[in-house]
Amino acid sequence: MRALVKPTAGPGLVLTTVPDPVIRDDEVLIRVRCAGVCGTDVHIYEWDRWAQGRVRPPLVVGHEFAGDVVEVGHLVTDVRIGDRVTAEGHIVDGRCLLCRTGNAHVCPHTRIIGVDRDGCFADYIAMPATNVWHLDDTTSYEVGGIHDPMGNAFHTALTAEIPGANVLITGCGPIGLFAVGICKAAGAARIIASDVNETRLALARRMGAHDAVHPGAAGAAVRAATDGLGVDVVLEMSGVPAAIRQALELVRVGGRLQMLGIPAAPLEVDFARDVIFKGITIYGVVGRRMYDTWIAMSRFLRAGIFDPTPVITHRFPLDAVDDAMRVITSGEAGKVVFEVA
Amino acid sequence: MRALVKPTAGPGLVLTTVPDPVIRDDEVLIRVRCAGVCGTDVHIYEWDRWAQGRVRPPLVVGHEFAGDVVEVGHLVTDVRIGDRVTAEGHIVDGRCLLCRTGNAHVCPHTRIIGVDRDGCFADYIAMPATNVWHLDDTTSYEVGGIHDPMGNAFHTALTAEIPGANVLITGCGPIGLFAVGICKAAGAARIIASDVNETRLALARRMGAHDAVHPGAAGAAVRAATDGLGVDVVLEMSGVPAAIRQALELVRVGGRLQMLGIPAAPLEVDFARDVIFKGITIYGVVGRRMYDTWIAMSRFLRAGIFDPTPVITHRFPLDAVDDAMRVITSGEAGKVVFEVA
């Protein structure tokens, strides 16, 4: 089959031919139709320090996808050939304290497809049946193919109290933009989104932000909307140090900061002033709650109260991987997807 | 001043002239503009058993209102003459374990205006400043005048987890109808409303219900929407025994039942089958959380994501009290208000 492969340690990805995956008895084989491209894929493409420390080539890359089930292991009872599906890309042990208490998203033995084992930028992928998530008939492969990052946004937003809340979303990459739409659907009273890029701010407005402003204007927007008090909730989606500091500044006393954006380096924070004396709560967001987040996501889509499609700005075939990476790193793109088949 | 008074033990209310209220140092005097009529007022009007046991005539009736502040006690610091306001009608002691732990809505020493002390169906009412709630400039006196029952609906809905939930609302009186709109704004995936009255079902559809059905059809609607599992949340707004039993039947295992409607008599329930083996949670809703509910309510109104005005179906002057009571007991009305001044 065709696959985008990191063949050896070093920059770049190569579209090449590899053997079809062989499934275990508790796995299914999925024909990939559409696959989302993530910042993680860019790190692997560029072979940055994180990628060098984590990835062991050769590896098929990619972890966001949707497709059709074409083969089913004989221990599998709840997935059938022909099912339209996406999948949770975190493969967990299912037996540890975390998995057994509803916290599988932080299972210490997690293996991620496209990072720790072969991924989805390929014609086929093997997945444990327990990770497979069925798509409604009305959900396109394209939307199915971005359930992973949408799920990050749902996890980030819905573990805060959104109905009636004033919310600041720092960073309008794809996950931040999804979060704007989710907060809108969930009854946020005021959504202030910030980013340095005008294209993204326009998308934020389209997804429902009341204010979509340059970070330099975020403080004034927050103060105007909250009588100077600060927002109830910040969803930090950028990982940019200045944004994290602003998040800490603009969340109100007793408020909540959800941190999803990953800073590239350690960061200096005034815990006394910004965390302790303000009495705030900070929650680190990784992956998706398994499977509370997935159920909520399917429900929002089914109800038609959240539509991620405006966020998808670029579609490429697998062989245009260099173009895909280029538009992402430009900072101008919303969500970028591969149309695989 | 004019006031609707229960002069002596017995049915009826009389519009008469009484002395203007005199305020204490920590109170304010409010010129009433608009006042909502509640089922409680009907009980007092009809002088049913509950009213006979609780109310001590003579009494000015009415507990839902909005108006303008016209006088301010000298200990009051945060309310000014000319402020447009409504008020929480539960006057609590502020010192008990409940008041000191965020549960003032169940303070055992609560005195309710229009029930335990003079109320708002009058030209003026005296209120403790701590109970006064400011209205936004964009909120009409009419909407201000129904903050109390709207608050009941916000309390009922927002103490459950609404975003993404399948919700059944049993009973489409005014509070049930408000709850439909609140759940819609807060991202409920599916809202099924039930009532015996077609006018109210039409209002439920207008407020955002996906299904608005006769109770006999509620089971089928719930099963169709939930693969037979039952809804995540039931908001029981009727107090009708058959509806409460249906609520217990149609809430899913592990789900949540919010009980606001007040049954007229004790009720037989199969706790083994419907509560224990299903592992559900039941929450009794009384009043409004002080003042979390009020803040959320103001936020929803300010954001324009919830509009209660379609629910207001009848407006009367104070001297049409008999007409007002008649339309409420007919079961055909939405919310009924007095236009006082």
Add this chain to the structure above:
Amino acid sequence: MRALVKPTAGPGLVLTTVPDPVIRDDEVLIRVRCAGVCGTDVHIYEWDRWAQGRVRPPLVVGHEFAGDVVEVGHLVTDVRIGDRVTAEGHIVDGRCLLCRTGNAHVCPHTRIIGVDRDGCFADYIAMPATNVWHLDDTTSYEVGGIHDPMGNAFHTALTAEIPGANVLITGCGPIGLFAVGICKAAGAARIIASDVNETRLALARRMGAHDAVHPGAAGAAVRAATDGLGVDVVLEMSGVPAAIRQALELVRVGGRLQMLGIPAAPLEVDFARDVIFKGITIYGVVGRRMYDTWIAMSRFLRAGIFDPTPVITHRFPLDAVDDAMRVITSGEAGKVVFEVA
């Protein structure tokens, strides 16, 4: 092997010889050492209406046990021959909305050992590996053999807020007695236990109750300990209608009622007075949270802060089943166990 069997529809159990269980690839075979006897077993023994509707003979009875793993299916990775274990007796589907959101204890497809498939009053039992729970070396088979009902008590107590709480426990059967000890260990400020039986009240005192009283004296004890307000939490462990009504009466406004005891018939409750106007929360307790409850239980045992052994009052060999049933129905016993091997 030997097994206590319900051979045909009708009262009684017979100790007989049956074939050894055969395990599936994802199961393990366990040599039973000790097994707890539960009220459910009494229902099956007596062949009451519930048993007639649920149980399909022939069936090996019993669902509480501990023992040694003697055989392991080839798909099993985390259980080994020789492991000392007990097990969660609810065999769930693992794939439904409930199982996927941390609510497997109310999975609608639950099959219970000793009720819906062969149980543990036998020399051997086959269990899915996923249900197996390892015992610490310091935990005896006897204590291991009562993890199921202890787990019910942990589930009931720890889903309320116990540290600093005033707690009423209605019913001092084994689970109620366990709950006394758990609340004591978890920092309850005051524990009032009620029962009609003096032996059980003495055990309640031994497990840490501050007051252990006849139900007729419970009201006075609660009022004395709470300035007349009522307790923060009631754990209803009896299923007796009078106790449930008393629980509703003695829980304070805004308090919490955990219902575990199973009433034999529908029950009349004044929801207006006792649930709605009091603003209480009721939680139906079934089984054990999988596996939060099990982790907490192991932690309490390991820490030595909870010791269930005083509750175990009678030990019998399997062939003394009639004696075991007799002491349970006498109401005089604490926990009764079979010493199997």
Add this chain to the structure above:
Amino acid sequence: MRALVKPTAGPGLVLTTVPDPVIRDDEVLIRVRCAGVCGTDVHIYEWDRWAQGRVRPPLVVGHEFAGDVVEVGHLVTDVRIGDRVTAEGHIVDGRCLLCRTGNAHVCPHTRIIGVDRDGCFADYIAMPATNVWHLDDTTSYEVGGIHDPMGNAFHTALTAEIPGANVLITGCGPIGLFAVGICKAAGAARIIASDVNETRLALARRMGAHDAVHPGAAGAAVRAATDGLGVDVVLEMSGVPAAIRQALELVRVGGRLQMLGIPAAPLEVDFARDVIFKGITIYGVVGRRMYDTWIAMSRFLRAGIFDPTPVITHRFPLDAVDDAMRVITSGEAGKVVFEVA
């Protein structure tokens, strides 16, 4: 009356004579019997940068105390002359969003006694009646005089889930030591306390720590107790940068970090590795929840499950202020109190 006063900007405190406080109509006058000395008082004594920025001399210092009510303003209804009391030292506005939603402990308009208005190192102090907290007859003035820091410990511990938890407490100053005892009473499975000082470690053992170790040994102790996973909860009581970093390292994935110790300067943290990828929750602890914390504290004391007295190591008269400050800064002391009268 006698009072310890900061007369002008600069180091030191002076015991001098000042006029008796005059109470407002909603205040009471309290004869101080015992007063706790806090790190905050040391900052003011030493006149460090924080004190220079916050305190406006002349000022009577001190914010922890207990005593007898000797005069009552005429608006006060729930405090009487002769009552034995302590008080919440945060005087809040009672009207803001925070105060109205159960978050008065972070009211932006808080004024603290002994910092922003005259304090309790004096014969008398005036307090708003709403801040007064009654002591049980069995609670000594000495224990009453340290309710403020004990309350900090209760707030820190009880906003985490303690029953059954493995807990690391970094820093065994008085508040850390109180927290050890609270966690013990509330059913922590394992309590690991760390400090650099042997005297304090001995006190930690006495208060119930299973392990009381030098910070260099904390990692090994945590790993041994948790199979290498990390603790469920860290209570960070030191404010020391190395301890905060260790707290982040030793809390398990999905765990909770309660930050009370106040770092003297901004601190560099690896949010990606330690917060986001671990999926932890951080809660900033300031003051005491008003008044949930106070109720819990009174309940623990009344039940006799928590005894703070071993933590009190030094008692001084007011005129030994220099000695008191010296023993605190030595790092050898537990809690230090003034015996005022």
